[in-house]
Structures are given as structure tokens and as C-alpha cells.
Amino acid sequence: MIVVEHLSGGYDGVPIVKDISFSVEKGKILGILGPNGSGKSTLLKVISGILPATAGTIKVDGKNISSYNARALAKKMAVLPQLHANAFSNSVREAVSLGRYPHQSGFFSSWSDFDEQAVQHAMAQTGVTRYEQAPMEFLSGGEQQRVFVAQALAQTAEILLLDEPTNHLDIAHQRQILDMVRKEAIECGLTVIMVLHDMNLASLYCDELLLMESGQMRAFGVPHEVLMASQIEEVYQARVATYAHPEIPKPQITMMPASGEHLQRAYINKDNFKVTEHFIQLQSEFPLKTVSSAVHNPGIGWYDCLLNRSVPGDYVINDVKREVAAFLQKESFSSTSTVVMLTAVPTRLVAINEYAASFGSLLVAVTAGVGNAVDVSRVHERQIEPYIGTINTWVIINGSLSEEAFFQAMMTANEAKTKALQSEDIRDELSGTIATGTATDSLLIAATQKGDEMLYGGPITEVGKIIGKGVFATTVQAIKNYKNG
Numbered sequence: 001m002i003v004v005e006h007l008s009g010g011y012d013g014v015p016i017v018k019d020i021s022f023s024v025e026k027g028k029i030l031g032i033l034g035p036n037g038s039g040k041s042t043l044l045k046v047i048s049g050i051l052p053a054t055a056g057t058i059k060v061d062g063k064n065i066s067s068y069n070a071r072a073l074a075k076k077m078a079v080l081p082q083l084h085a086n087a088f089s090n091s092v093r094e095a096v097s098l099g100r101y102p103h104q105s106g107f108f109s110s111w112s113d114f115d116e117q118a119v120q121h122a123m124a125q126t127g128v129t130r131y132e133q134a135p136m137e138f139l140s141g142g143e144q145q146r147v148f149v150a151q152a153l154a155q156t157a158e159i160l161l162l163d164e165p166t167n168h169l170d171i172a173h174q175r176q177i178l179d180m181v182r183k184e185a186i187e188c189g190l191t192v193i194m195v196l197h198d199m200n201l202a203s204l205y206c207d208e209l210l211l212m213e214s215g216q217m218r219a220f221g222v223p224h225e226v227l228m229a230s231q232i233e234e235v236y237q238a239r240v241a242t243y244a245h246p247e248i249p250k251p252q253i254t255m256m257p258a259s260g261e262h263l264q265r266a267y268i269n270k271d272n273f274k275v276t277e278h279f280i281q282l283q284s285e286f287p288l289k290t291v292s293s294a295v296h297n298p299g300i301g302w303y304d305c306l307l308n309r310s311v312p313g314d315y316v317i318n319d320v321k322r323e324v325a326a327f328l329q330k331e332s333f334s335s336t337s338t339v340v341m342l343t344a345v346p347t348r349l350v351a352i353n354e355y356a357a358s359f360g361s362l363l364v365a366v367t368a369g370v371g372n373a374v375d376v377s378r379v380h381e382r383q384i385e386p387y388i389g390t391i392n393t394w395v396i397i398n399g400s401l402s403e404e405a406f407f408q409a410m411m412t413a414n415e416a417k418t419k420a421l422q423s424e425d426i427r428d429e430l431s432g433t434i435a436t437g438t439a440t441d442s443l444l445i446a447a448t449q450k451g452d453e454m455l456y457g458g459p460i461t462e463v464g465k466i467i468g469k470g471v472f473a474t475t476v477q478a479i480k481n482y483k484n485g
């Protein structure tokens with residue numbers, strides 16, 4: 001464990017880092033973040049003893065580091081500096097072996113099996129074994145960087161200080177080095193303090209983060225506490241937004257460009273719809289922010305082409321996603337910018353309506369295959385799987401929704417759909433009760449994201465009122481179309 005208390009230090013009497021206090025437990029990784037010149041490297045230099053502290057203490061395992069001599073400290077703490085001396089004619093193996101220097105009594109005279117193992121392990125972990133015999137100057141910047149990380153690792157110290165360890169590395173090697181650091185922390189109890197510029201990598205790999213601003217600690221804590229958009233915006237003077245990582249419960253940050261290009265948006269009207277025998281298509285000039293339960297490209301994303309594709313009633317495919325991907329390729333649709341739903345309803349039975357609104361306007365498109373509708377509260381009584389029937393609902397909004405509003409809009413639209421089934425007396429054949437939908441309904445809300453952001457999308461909001469009215473009326477019309485065939 002390392003404990004830093006009220007630490008200050010700088011260059012030639014000029015204080016750079018001021019009054020820094022934090023601790024890192026054994027086996028944990030601390031990431032140091034901050035804008036250029038905020039003092040990250042200086043802090044690491046003061047902690048490692050490269051620069052003298054002008055105030056404060058650093059304790060390793062309860063003992064002040066000033067009580068260690070240089071060799072004893074090097075056994076406790078290994079350092080990867082930001083800039084490396086490039087004037088070397090060593091081989092990779094020799095460079096990594098330098099990490100064992102603090103463990104030698106006479107230089108290389110007492111090379112032990114343990115020294116050899118440490119060097120081999122460090123080279124293997126950083127993926128540089130295959131360059132072992134190569135001279136350092138023959139290596140690329142990224143390969144050299146991995147050798148320096150190997151050198152620090154070979155020191156087998158309890159604490160590893162890394163200044164931008166992913167410098168020069170491509171994403172595969174960034175992942176390799178950081179995975180390795182994390183593995184060493186978890187499996188061997190290595191304590192790590194590293195300066196990283198990439199906030200997203202820091203969030204993924206560090207247990208805690210320290211955010212520096214003008215030589216002082218602006219924030220310290222777990223990634224969720226430090227990577228708050230408002231705080232990052234203030235410290236970096238850049239507009240950012242946070243979002244959730246798709247697999248790991250850690251926040252991610254993305255930049256919001258200053259240019260006005262992204263404000264140029266589409267305006268959708270009925271002319272953007274095209275109905276062929278095989279599909280209903282909405283093609284937009286600019287991508288729409290879309291939330292859906294579609295078959296292809298579901299979830300949240302930006303898409304400029306929406307398809308409701310009509311398939312035969314006996315369409316039974318094991319791998320629907322692959323079949324849809326093949327269809328898109330055959331019909332020359334972009335797989336990455338198209339959202340696809342499937343329906344057994346003939347496309348001519350679609351109902352499409354446009355509604356004026358104070359914020360812009362709203363379009364609703366519905367295909368309603370209600371032949372096998374179910375009452376969701378009674379489906380558990382069924383012994384047999386219901387046949388597929390599908391109500392596909394699109395709500396296209398010429399306006400801007402918050403994330404919350406998108407999900408509320410989905411709820412509002414779904415309630416309006418259910419009300420339409422009630423109004424049209426669509427029943428679950430088995431229970432005889434009013435149906436609430438079918439087994440495979442799909443819903444999509446898409447917005448141009450132009451204009452003032454609407455925070456909410458519930459039934460009594462401006463947008464919610466029109467969704468309620470529009471989805472109800474359009475679904476009723478689509479059900480009538482279906483009944484009249």
C-alpha cells in the first residue's frame with residue numbers, strides 16, 4: 001500500500017504539484033488524469049523520488065520512502081518514465097535485464113534463476129520475446145515502449161509507476177499492456193499508479209482515478225465519481241458526454257465537436273416514405289437517432305434508412321439475423337445504417353400519418369398483423385406457442401428528445417397501441433379477453449434531434465400527447481386495413 005499525504009514538489013523551487021493526498025491499496029490501480037501541463041508527470045516524479053518533495057510524505061507499507069536507500073526503494077518501486085533515453089545500443093533482452101539492476105550485488109555477476117525468470121516473464125507478458133536479440137534502435141516506437149514496460153515489470157517491484165504506458169501503442173497493444181498490468185495487479189498484488197491521457201482506457205482499467213488541475217487534485221474516486229461530464233468539461237474546457245460501456249459497468253466519455261456540421265439535420269415528411277411490394281422504407285438525408293426493438297440494428301443508434309420488410313406467412317428461418325443481412329446485401333442496402341423489422345402483413349396495408357406539432361412534426365407508420373393477438377396477462381396459461389403475428393410501429397419525430405424522453409416515448413406509444421386493440425375489440429382467441437399486442441411486436445422511435453431538446457416523452461408532454469393520439473389513430477387504421485385485407 002502506498003499513502004501520499006500533502007505532497008508538494010516542482011522544479012528549481014517552482015512549485016508545480018501542490019498538497020496532493022491519496023492512497024492506493026495493494027493490488028489496486030490508480031489512474032492519474034488531467035490536461036496537458038496539469039502536473040501528472042511531475043507528481044509521478046515526486047512520488048518516485050526523481051524530484052524531491054518540498055512538503056508532505058510518501059509512505060510505502062507504513063514506512064516513509066525517505067528512509068529507503070536508492071537500491072532498496074528500487075526493489076519496492078519500479079518506474080516507467082514518459083520519455084526514454086534513446087541513446088542505447090542494447091539488445092531488447094539487455095534492456096529488459098536492466099530492470100534487474102536493483103537486485104544485483106555486482107552488476108550481472110550474481111545473475112540468478114529468479115532474475116532470468118523475471119526477465120523472461122516480463123518479455124512474455126509484453127509480447128517482446130520474439131525481438132529478444134534485436135537491437136533496440138531497430139524497433140518501432142510502440143515496440144520500444146513495450147520493452148520499457150517489460151523493463152519496469154522485470155524489476156518485480158511491489159509498486160509500478162507508469163507514465164503513459166500506452167504511448168505509441170495501437171489499440172491491440174494498448175489492450176495487451178493494460179490487460180497485463182491488470183492481471184499482475186489482481187494475481188500478484190502489484191500496486192499500480194499510471195498516468196493516462198485516454199479517459200476511456202482509464203475508466204476501464206483503473207480502480208480509482210485522480211483528476212489533476214493546475215497542479216492540484218480536482219477529484220479522486222472511482223471512475224463514476226471522477227468522470228462526470230460537468231467536471232470533465234470544466235477541467236478540460238471541452239464539451240463532452242458520458243455513456244455506458246456496452247459490456248462493463250464503467251462510464252465512457254465522448255467529445256462533442258464544436259463544429260456546427262452536426263446541427264444540420266434532416267426534416268422528415270411523408271415523401272421520405274417509399275412502399276414497394278417487399279418493404280416499407282423511410283430514407284433520410286441525415287441519420288436519425290433511433291431506439292428500437294428491430295431485428296437488425298436494434299437498440300440505440302444513428303440510422304438513415306428504416307425498413308419494415310414483408311416476408312411470407314410461412315417465413316421460418318433459424319438464423320433470422322443472417323438471412324436479413326443477406327437480404328440487405330442482395331438489395332444493396334447498407335448493413336450498418338439500416339434498421340430492419342419484419343412483418344407478414346402485405347406492405348399495401350400500412351397506415352402512415354403525419355401530425356403537426358409545436359416542436360416540428362411527427363409521423364407514425366404502422367403495420368398491424370393482429371390475427372394471432374394475445375392478452376399479455378393471460379399468455380402464461382397457454383400450452384402452445386402462439387403463431388407469429390406482428391404489429392410494427394414507427395414513430396418519427398421532427399424534434400429533439402433526451403434519452404429519458406426516448407424511453408418514455410416508447411412507453412407512451414405502446415400504451416396507445418394497446419388502447420387501439422381495445423378500441424377495435426381485438427381478442428386473444430384462447431382466453432377470449434382483449435388482446436394487448438402480439439407475441440412479436442416491434443417498436444421504433446426515431447428523432448431528427450433538431451431543435452430544443454424535449455426532456456420528457458410521457459403522455460402529458462407535448463410530444464407524448466401527439467404520440468398517444470397518432471399511434472392510437474394510425475394503429476386503428478392499420479387494424480382496419482388488415483381486417484379489410
Ligand SMILES: Nc1ncnc2c1ncn2[C@@H]1O[C@H](COP(=O)(O)OP(=O)(O)OP(=O)(O)O)[C@@H](O)[C@H]1O
Pocket residue numbers: 011016034035036037038039040041042043
Ligand atoms: N524539467 C522541468 N523544468 C521546469 N518546469 C517543468 C519541467 N518539466 C515540466 N515542467 C513544467 O511543469 C508543469 C507540469 O508539467 P507535467 O509534465 O507534470 O505535466 P503533465 O500533466 O504530465 O502534462 P502532459 O499531459 O503534457 O504530459 C508544466 O507547466 C511544465 O512546463
